[in-house]
Amino acid sequence: MSDSETLERFKTGNVTFGVVGLGYVGLPLAVEVGKAGLRVLGLDVQPQVVETVNRGDSHIQDVPAADVAALRDAGVLEATTDPARLAECDVISICVPTPLGKTRDPDISYVLDAGRVIAQVLRPGQLVVLESTTYPGTTREVLLPLFEERGFTVGTDFFLCFSPERVDPGNPVWHTRNTPKVIGGITAACREAGVAVYERFIDEMVPVSSPEAAEMTKLLENTFRAVNIALVNETAQIADRLGVDVWEVIEAAATKPFGFMKFTPGPGLGGHCIPIDPHYLSWKMRTMDYRTRFIELASEVNAEMPRFVVGKVQEALNEAEKPVKGSRVLVLGAAYKPNIDDVRESPAIEILSELGRLGARAAYHDPYIPEIREDGREWTGVDLTDEALSEADCVVLVTDHKVFDLERIFRLSRILVDSRNATASIADRLGAGSPQRWIVKGLALGS
Ligand SMILES: NC(=O)c1ccc[n+]([C@@H]2O[C@H](COP(=O)([O-])OP(=O)(O)OC[C@H]3O[C@@H](n4cnc5c(N)ncnc54)[C@H](O)[C@@H]3O)[C@@H](O)[C@H]2O)c1
Incomplete structure (x- = not known):
């Protein structure tokens, strides 16, 4: 398949979109993708999450149950606990947790688990997008080797991007669709593939030159908030005295x-x-x-x-x-x-x-x-x-x-x-x- 054919398929073709992790980030994303008419397959390790989605209900406050039910009725959305079914997907987005461990170091075990199951089903033409917040280098240093071990070449056989999720739970104005979304690919072809698919359900994509730039953008945004909140919290203590x-x-x-x-x-x-x-x-x-x-x-x-x-x-x-x-x-x-x-x-x-x-x-x-x-x-x-x-x-x-x-x-x-x-x-x-x-x-x- 030529580059332009691949791009056209992501832009307008029949694409099955996989979402790994149906939580605060994954479920709103899955619903947005489904609303744009793409078939969505959600994977979660928690059977109760999968059951909730499959009976047309929602466990996430920002996602109305009626939206999930409508997509279920239309046969567009399905959830599963079976990772082998990711083989059906043309695009796979990873939305799993990235907490801190007991020593407050990054715990990327969920990203690794997701990467390993994807590596098992990886086939030519697939696009994988990491959306979990993480440190610069995760996409290239942690995920890419798992996929290359299968003998595939990134940018030609398969595509890999990082695109941070900016969803702000409870925000009545800014949600998944209308919040501009930053994306960086391992290669230019990866980035183009990512932009082509995501533009089908996100109003404005913001391409950057690398996954590291996209990873760091998210960390700058949240560090900016943490530092400014700290400044004003210290100001409150100063003013109090x-x-x-x-x-x-x-x-x-x-x-x-x-x-x-x-x-x-x-x-x-x-x-x-x-x-x-x-x-x-x-x-x-x-x-x-x-x-x-x-x-x-x-x-x-x-x-x-x-x-x-x-x-x-x-x-x-x-x-x-x-x-x-x-x-x-x-x-x-x-x-x-x-x-x-x-x-x-x-x-x-x-x-x-x-x-x-x-x-x-x-x-x-x-x-x-x-x-x-x-x-x-x-x-x-x-x-x-x-x-x-x-x-x-x-x-x-x-x-x-x-x-x-x-x-x-x-x-x-x-x-x-x-x-x-x-x-x-x-x-x-x-x-x-x-x-x-x-x-x-x-x-x-x-x-
Ligand atoms: N919650 C937010 O407001 C927000 C905003 C922006 C970015 N993020 C980032 O998005 C990522 C996801 O956060 P969240 O709040 O949606 O987490 P969450 O805990 O709400 O959801 C994660 C889901 O992933 C599932 N899961 C875990 N491991 C899995 C695996 N190996 N395979 C399949 N499913 C798996 C869990 O069962 C859970 O349902 C994190 O990196 C977070 O930092 C979160």
């Missing part, structure tokens, strides 16, 4: 029409991306005897924030002449950010643990997370009744889900530590007449 309202300062700075980008302080970082991805780059650079100072410092500052919030609880209870020990503390929101059901790496876990360590009777409520099980630590959520709010000695708003009735929370809490400054306007309106004696507005203690 100076007795200055950090929120007022941020709002004032944000009026500058150029050269300033607004970030807001909070209880700490969470999720599968921002707290983890920069460490992939740190690790890679350590192997080259280079220390990534910004990443280490940002990680240190952000990791302090859950304790800073607990410190505010302590201060607020102190004002009410109560010790933390034995006090009832109700944590509102366990997810790492608003309007999602993801508790991975959430600062709420550290806050609950620290409150428990200090002897508080800590409980939490999150409408999206009925229970938390993390490293042997377990909590079961409580209902958000009027009693739960009014009987708590202190309520801590950790995640300001849109569904929270903030005015009710504000009115009924005796003490409210609002780590997101979500109740600022309510506090301004009701402050003086409100029942609580001490309000911690956006981390700054005030009366």
Whole structure:
């Protein structure tokens, strides 16, 4: 098959698109591909995930079950636990987890597992795209050798790219289709093949010169966020000591029409991306005897924030002449950010643990997370009744889900530590007449 025929097949032909890993990234991708009319085969190691998709349901909050059901009814989407079926696919996208190991080094075992099963079914004309976030060099150093061992030549027999996933769970505006997608291929032909297929379901592709450039782009984006969040979190701690309202300062700075980008302080970082991805780059650079100072410092500052919030609880209870020990503390929101059901790496876990360590009777409520099980630590959520709010000695708003009735929370809490400054306007309106004696507005203690 000539190069132009191959390209034409990816651009307009009948292509079966395989997605390895049907999680937060893989399922939205599979649905987008299916909506564009391509046949999709999703592979996952978890039978319950496969069953959910095959009965036309969704386990991912951002993906409506109706979308999955429509694609199932149309016979476009299928899920399987059988890796041998990847042989049916012309394109295979890898969307498996890339966590950190116990020593906070990259754990690319999932990428390796996926690469090995793909290597077994690899045939001429296939395109493989790694989408999992990882350190520069993974596509070329880890995946490519697995495929070349089969005796195939990259760029002619098969094609290999890296294209980072930028999906932002819970974002109502930017989703898989309308978020520009960066892609780099091992060869120019790989990149062209990747762009040709992805342009069928992504509005704007951004080709770069190599997989390493694409891998590093993703790490720059997430390091940029981690560092700026750390800067503003440190600013919150500085402002607190100076007795200055950090929120007022941020709002004032944000009026500058150029050269300033607004970030807001909070209880700490969470999720599968921002707290983890920069460490992939740190690790890679350590192997080259280079220390990534910004990443280490940002990680240190952000990791302090859950304790800073607990410190505010302590201060607020102190004002009410109560010790933390034995006090009832109700944590509102366990997810790492608003309007999602993801508790991975959430600062709420550290806050609950620290409150428990200090002897508080800590409980939490999150409408999206009925229970938390993390490293042997377990909590079961409580209902958000009027009693739960009014009987708590202190309520801590950790995640300001849109569904929270903030005015009710504000009115009924005796003490409210609002780590997101979500109740600022309510506090301004009701402050003086409100029942609580001490309000911690956006981390700054005030009366
Ligand atoms: N969640 C996000 O917001 C987000 C955003 C951008 C990038 N990413 C990156 O995308 C990648 C995937 O993240 P996620 O949040 O979708 O993870 P996830 O845990 O939600 O989903 C991963 C899925 O892969 C499956 N899986 C694991 N090993 C497998 C294997 N060998 N074969 C088949 N399936 C396998 C798991 O069962 C799971 O269903 C990670 O590298 C992550 O850093 C995530």
